[in-house]
Amino acid sequence: MEDLMLKIENVTKEYRLGAIGGTTLRDELQRLRAKRKNEEDPTRKIGQKQVNIGERFMALDGVSFEVKRGEAVGIIGHNGAGKSTLLKLITRITEPTSGRICLNGRIASMLEVGTGFHGELTGRENVYLNGAILGMTKKEIDAKMEDIIEFSEVRQFIDTPVKRYSSGMYVKLAFSVAAHLDSEIMIMDEVLAVGDMAFQTKCLKKMREAATEEGRTVLYVSHNMNTIRTLCDRCIVMDHGKVIFDGDVDKAINIYMGNKMNESTFRDYESYKRPGFLKNPSIKVLEAEFLNKEVPYFEVTEPITLRLKWKCLQSVENAGLRIEIWNSHRVAQATYILYEFYSGKQGEVSEAVFKLDASMLMDAEYTGYYTFFNKDDVGNNHDLDCVPGLHFQKMTTKADQKWVWRPQVWGYIQLPTPEIIDMR
């Protein structure tokens, strides 16, 4: 089963900046005349930088890869990396500027489910219509009708116009049609971000089966790393129109996440503007650094070594330090607290290295938040200085660990393994 299903050879797609769209024939003629007379573009707005006619934007820049039968390939990348453009070329919605795309088989594209659904038609009529748009013949749809209705879970409403459907029912039906298409290559763009949890799981399972049992090829674009992990056995990372990685899923995800994350292990707070609620800052954090680290990736069991340097603006006594750990959505997950560990005189510069046991923090991306505080006579906490901390990523690379931590579902912290005191 080594035969190639899809081969992309050095494909580029070029867009002209600003020149297409939002223009009328008159503008274009004026521009042409000015160009011949060597004047400047009369349609250009005053103060706007002259857009060079030759200025081009490469949405895809020399992309090449091959996909074999039965492979499930994930494509990830930031917005604007060229993922959707690539899919548009493969599904023949638009043409490449240069290069060649070879396909061996029919394509079912699910760039957006429910395209071509017509509100006035019933569910059943729409299944026929949508199936035909995706390239099925009426006979094929007839044969699959029962499966489609069964899978969609909307049997009760199948003869009701889809304009009366809830959005969930709509999407379920649309996905079912696409999933039952007899195509050798399936292309999906974020379609699984729909429906309820149970339906999503069902869809992923169906896709997985399609690849492993029916030998179909799946190309899947998503920003949801968990579905990529579940579905794909190979992953391509794109950035600025180029393929920057092609291979193992976990490595690809790390590269993608790393790309997005601020990768520095050092930060200088000299000129960082403090929030307004710090009325009387008596401490100023100067630097933070992860020691002995090139990139801020930590094994789950690896302790984090953090160096902080600060200056005493006014004399303080018994100041404490809080290191809050936030997830990538800026929600606090856990906090380290060091009570009353520091007293200093005005103008003193101190430095300390902290060893943080982070074994409970599971695979995910985090940001720290460092706060110096002390207590006043009444016992209230006062923040002396606070700065956003360094980004870091926890990950598991141990080969024997088969399962993947799912922070969205299980949370970010793994509590100590329960002790069994009695079992019968």
Added chain:
Amino acid sequence: MEENQTWKTVIDPKKRRININFKEIWEYRDLIVLFVKRDFVSKYKQTVLGPAWAVIQPLLTTVVFSIIFGSLAGLTTVDVVGQNLMMPAFLFYMIGTVTWSYFNSTVSATSNTFIANRGIMGKVYYPRIVTPISTALSNLISWGIQIAMFCVIALVFSLLGIAEIHLSAYIFMLPLLVIQLIMLSTGIGIIISSLTTKYRDLAMLVGFGLHLWQYLTPIPYGLAMIPEKYMWLYMLNPVTPIVTTMRYAFFGSGYFDLGYYCLSVCVTLVVFFVGLCMFNKIEKTFMDTV
């Protein structure tokens, strides 16, 4: 090394090459049928009278034409000067209106193929030409209903003795006329749709242009109104011979000139193939500009 592998589809930028894949269009015939059904069904859903509207609309237009152009303006309703037909003006206006409404609705619907369908066309690939084809066909169903209604009314009139119906041998040309009408209206529609992907200006003119065109076609008046010396100019309009021949076919006498008819056929063929070529060239990249 894999060069010996055969590929089912190869996508590469084909520069200035026209290739209309008829086999592929045939493979998507079910889609055409479903599109036609969708257009037709969705048009009349949630209406009380349903497809009866296909009949009522031209009937009302005909009544308006009979009153304004026939009774008030008193325009002639014969195609040849001096001809005297035992035919109420109502039937004259009706056949013209029915034919024109096919032309009108097909041109205006196909002329925004790309703009109106960019949502779906930006997501799924299917041969783009399927859309104008199905538009032309679904309008043909309405036309069929309307022609059937015309025949019924003509029959009733002749039974009542108001009109004398003499079908002429030209009735056998009816299929040819219909095909020509389809090709002409679709051709014009897809030319406009290809031109409007980049510049929308033309789309603004379509409605007005069609309105004007109707008055340049012997729909609200008979051909006898046109002075002989301007006839050659007037006959450059390819719709005119279709309309007059249609009337000749049903009314038993009228105007037919082989030369002008052939000219009209030639114009139709040129328009249709120019349209196909433009459409074929535009459809591959229109998503980038529309």
